[in-house]
């Protein structure tokens with residue numbers, strides 16, 4: 001592993017856009033070329049790849065890759081049929097232990113300047129008295145106005161997403177210029193309410209936090225997560241509940257991978 005090294009490369013990723021026009025029988029296609037900036041970090045048994053992917057349609061994509069070896073634990077078992085609630089047998093006498101990975105991304109947003117706002121979007125069906133055929137639904141927009149209000153979770157049933165918007169600039173159609181946070185796969189923090197890790201890793205107990213920019217607020221779990229007192233990091237950063245209207249804001253997004261080993265055992 002060489003320190004302070006990043007990889008920068010372009011790659012083809014198939015179709016960026018296509019359309020086959022029924023009326024004119026014309027078929028157009030444009031290929032997608034991506035610029036990838038990547039770094040890899042080995043931490044004990046795991047190797048983590050973090051790649052920023054810059055797309056031609058303006059999308060900024062973050063891809064996290066996990067490789068290396070699983071978290072192993074010895075066991076007397078040599079047969080999967082024996083009870084193993086905390087993991088799955090990956091070889092004779094070895095289980096891959098159930099565990100979670102938490103990634104937090106600090107995104108210092110400046111969309112069309114520093115004066116930004118955050119809007120939460122929830123898609124909901126209209127109530128029955130306004131919805132005769134039952135098929136009407138709307139995207140409701142709710143501004144997240146202060147730091148303590150902007151502690152949020154994903155909600156798949158409402159296709160919840162967050163828009164980081166300019167507070168004063170409009171696009172050609174009169175809408176605020178904006179970037180939208182498009183969550184990928186995620187999970188929830190599994191330790192119970194009484195688990196000590198909740199006070200040390202409070203950032204991971206919610207998916208989204210938003211703070212006012214502060215040059216000293218760099219780490220979701222605080223500067224010294226292992227030996228610090230509880231409540232450092234994001235809970236401390238939002239404790240003064242600053243306004244998020246027209247501010248230089250920082251968006252913090254936590255994503256969790258639950259590793260439960262799924263494996264076809266081909267060992268003879």
Ligand SMILES: [Cu+2]
Nearest residue numbers: 071099101259
């Ligand atoms: Cu893992």
